[in-house]
Amino acid sequence: MPDPYLPDAPPRPEYPRPQFTRDAWLNLNGEWQFETDRSDSGLERGLTDRELTGRILVPFCPESELSGIAETDFLEAVWYRRTVTVPAEWADARVLLHFGAVDHDTTVWAGGQEVARHRGGFTPFTADLGDVAVPGEELTLVVRARDSRHTVQARGKQATWYANSHCHYTRTTGIWQTVWLEPVPRAVALRRPRITPDLATGSFLVELPLSANVAGHRVRATLSDADGTVVTVEGRADLDLCPRLVLNVPENRRRTWSPADPHLYDLALELLGPDGEVVDTARSYAGLRSVSVRGKELLLNGERVFQRLVLDQGYYPDGLMTAPTDAALLRDIELGIAAGFNGARLHQKVFEERYLYHADRLGYLVWGEFGDWGCETGVRDDNQRPDASFITQWLEALERDHSHPSIVGWCPLNETYQNLHDRITVLDDVTRGMFLATKQADPTRPVVDASGYAHRVPETDVYDSHCYEQDPVAFAKIMAGLAEDRPYVNTGPEGRSWSVPYRGQPYFCSEFGGIWWDPETVAAAGDDTSDSWGYGERPRTEEEFVDRFRGLTGVLLGDPGMFGYCYTQLTDVFQERNGVYRFDRSEKADTAQLRAAQLRPAAYEETT
Incomplete structure (x- = not known):
């Protein structure tokens, strides 16, 4: 393993839960024993009781380069093992074992005893080690993570076939966020607080x-x-x-x-x-702030703040869904601000909480989202189908992130497919269940029941659409209906509506742009054999890209009926080459020009 990741300097050493910090804790990132279990037979073969054959660098998933493994084939199940010494100074405490996120179905043993099970790849869970952890003594931890492509689950943009393609990306299996031990008082202890501002x-x-x-x-x-x-x-x-x-x-x-x-x-x-x-x-x-709805306006602290959001998928070339460093999380926010955005839709995964910490510090507006892209009921070869675990895991995300002031809205579902004439209604049940769960857990923020495509909840706080028309003139015509309360609405096959009618809610185009700007391919004499993709015809020059960006954003900046927009996207992701920046975060176009395009005077007063 690389020298910087010695036991006294583990990867991702920062405290992972910045809104509920304790001084005493033990970071368990670093080298663990590891073994792939391709047939998910490890329990029968005794993997709980023996040494494992390989090594991995936690918290990076085995598909990632940073893990030291970089295995991108399907991993039915994986196992981890590590022996730790519980600090002797924790003698009077109860020891908790925390996992930031493990994908997807996890069982944890400590000292040979099962101490936790958790289903869901995006949210944290904790094992109370009770009397198993003895201060001053060694303790062996074993983790099994199962992640079958045939198991119904929320997976976001993770590919269900071998290779990356279009907007499907390399899978994440197993531990992908920080693991740590924490002592708490035995008789009674504080649990995570909920902090709600009342401006x-x-x-x-x-x-x-x-x-x-x-x-x-x-x-x-x-x-x-x-x-x-x-x-x-x-x-x-x-x-x-x-x-x-x-x-x-x-x-x-x-x-x-x-x-x-x-x-x-x-x-x-x-x-x-x-x-x-x-x-x-x-x-x-x-943070003392409010989010409110007044007619079609979405207000921050009672004032109009046009939300210039960017779609951020939070993937990294070497760490996949895990940022290589804490500085990389911060850098993504700084890149968004440099390009003129004042916030982001955190797209198709529940981001590491330290991202939200940096957003809180920098004043970056965030919409929290779940990873469930394209969820539907009728496609049997796609395992991303709605079930009760969606609601369970979403509630865990809401509990974790409630107190972050940077979050100004919730988006539990994205681009769901459900025609009004469908007879299978489980998606309706899950959509309404996630909406109601969100409103019960947090009535202080607006909720969009599903971003784009199928709006199924009549009382959804926000209505939106996705539109990737590349001609600014045609885009303006598509969006013009909002002035007459006839906003653009995504429709399904044969023009059938996916949605309940619009009823005057705040509205925004929550995905647009996605300009297929791939300067390396253009430099190679327009090589059409490239596996890159994006929306529309590729610009031939940087100037053409900037002009199209300026035209598309200008349509929405000048619309007094819009409270904001979300441009696709912050960075390229693997073969998807429609980012403002490259996948390695290098500049792909003159950032100053993109910023200037977005900071032009809008149809109303800007406060930022």
Whole structure:
């Protein structure tokens, strides 16, 4: 393995959960034993009880180059094994084993005992090791991840046949986000908080779930800024499994979060024992902002902010769905801002939480999304079909990401196929279930039931469409109907509607552009044998690409009925060559010109 990844310097060493941090933790990234189990017979063959034959660098998936394996064939199941020494100073604690994400169906053993199962490749889960983890002693961890292409699952853009093609990309199997150990108090401990801003009253609602209730305990939350403590509030912790504290910010200390001023307050959380001693503590942060709907407008802090979003799929040449470094996550946001975007649709996967942390810090507007592209009921050779696990995993994503101020909307589904005349309605059930789950878990943000194609929930907060027309004049005609409450709506075969009628919601074109700009192929005398692809005819020069970009974005910037748009896409991804930047993040066109194209005066006042 590369020298930088020695045990004292594991890959991705940063704390993976930046909105709920504790000082004591042990990063388990680094070298693990590894073995491929192509027939998923490892349990019968005793892989839980013996050494494995290979090595892998966690948290990178075995398909990636950074893992040290780079096996891109189908992997029915994979196994991991590692022995760790539980720190002796954790003697009085209960030890938790956290996984950021494992694709797809995971079983975990510790000390020979099964301690966790989890289904879903995008969301975190935790194993409480109970009495299995003995401080000061070694503990053997074994992980099996099954990822059959025949198992119904949400997989996003992962290919279900061998090779990459069109917008299907190399698969991810097994561990692909950070693994770590964490000690918590045995009797009662803090769980992940939910922080909800209330701009109207200048306050934060801080909900503090607990592992149990113990007589005499209290919770305390302290909000602070650069000038020191803003407010401290205490409450009882023995009457409710989720004590709620309201932190009122004095008017002279109120400062809203926005792209123009992404101000964050620090938040200290404490669990106090009967004598006032600190039993458990964690750090977090919060942004004071609101998202609201007024007619067709989507407002931030009560003001119009045109959302110039870019589609970001979060793939990397060497790490696939895992960023090679934390700096790479930050860099993607900086690249979007440099090109004139003020936010992103995080497309077809649940991004690493540290991406959201950087978006919070930089004031980058984000729509959180699930990975389920093209979900439908009628295609039997496609395993991305709706089932209850979609809702379960989406709820886990909502719980993880609720408190991030950069998230201004939720998008549980994308480009679903369901005609009004279909007799199979399970997709309708799952669509409505995911919409209702989102509104129950977070009523403070707008929800689009499905981005593009099949809008199935009449009360969806946002209506949208996807349109890849490449001629700006024709594109303008397609989008012109919004002025008369007849917006462009995606339709299915024979022009049949996929959607319930539009009823005046805020509307945006949430995918457009996708210009097939592949300068290397153009330089090779227009070689049409290239396996690259994008939308429309390839521009012949950079100037032609910039002109088309300017024309398409200009159609939507000048539309007073739009609250924003989302341009496809930030970077090329493998053979898909329609990014603003190349796959390696190098500049593909003059970024300054793209930024200038988007910062032209729109039909209303810009605040950013």
